[in-house]
Amino acid sequence: MRRGVCPLPNRILRYLAVSVIVFLLGFGNAFAQSGDNHAQEQGKQGAAAPDANKENERKTAEFAEATAVISGPAGNPECVWLGRRVVRLMWVDDLDTAFRHLDLYDRFGCPGGHIQATFRCLTRFGAQIDDKVPRSLDTRIHACWINPAAQPQTAAAAAPATSGSAAPPSAPAQGGAQAGNQAATPAPAASPAPAASPSPAAK
Numbered sequence: 001m002r003r004g005v006c007p008l009p010n011r012i013l014r015y016l017a018v019s020v021i022v023f024l025l026g027f028g029n030a031f032a033q034s035g036d037n038h039a040q041e042q043g044k045q046g047a048a049a050p051d052a053n054k055e056n057e058r059k060t061a062e063f064a065e066a067t068a069v070i071s072g073p074a075g076n077p078e079c080v081w082l083g084r085r086v087v088r089l090m091w092v093d094d095l096d097t098a099f100r101h102l103d104l105y106d107r108f109g110c111p112g113g114h115i116q117a118t119f120r121c122l123t124r125f126g127a128q129i130d131d132k133v134p135r136s137l138d139t140r141i142h143a144c145w146i147n148p149a150a151q152p153q154t155a156a157a158a159a160p161a162t163s164g165s166a167a168p169p170s171a172p173a174q175g176g177a178q179a180g181n182q183a184a185t186p187a188p189a190a191s192p193a194p195a196a197s198p199s200p201a202a203k
Helices: 007-069 079-090 095-107 112-124 137-146 153-162 170-183
Strands: none
Touching: 007 137, 079 095, 079 112, 079 137, 095 112, 112 137, 137 153
């Protein structure tokens, strides 16, 4: 009777030992493969570092440009950053997030009128924004933030012709492109007066 009971635990131990060995071999292979992935990811991060540095330099240059061109709080870096985000979120119809950012924008003492003027400018340039071109929207938002009074080239070229200028009708057809390029980049406008924020009701 003892012999019948003893082989059963030996079989169980053998099966258990074989399955543990198979598991350890599989785990070792998975660990070795994940080690290779880390080396590949580090190589990709090394290649992405110059792009990140370029992006940071571009952002710094944009903030410096806004500070130099816009007088008042709308040129402060925190107002530029939050304000452009609010305008972008409004453009892509994410109004809930835009209103949350707008609350922060107001807390920093940034002028609400500048967001209105920038969004109005952005709507004038809506036909020129191409979703397929990277950073098309961001570039236009920054240009409108710097100069909210900017006009699209077609509207700017048509405005002098209809305002009764002394130029003959054939002259705008040849020089219209040059006039449109000059009119599309007018001198920067001063920041609009801040709109009063509604105060919360007293409880």
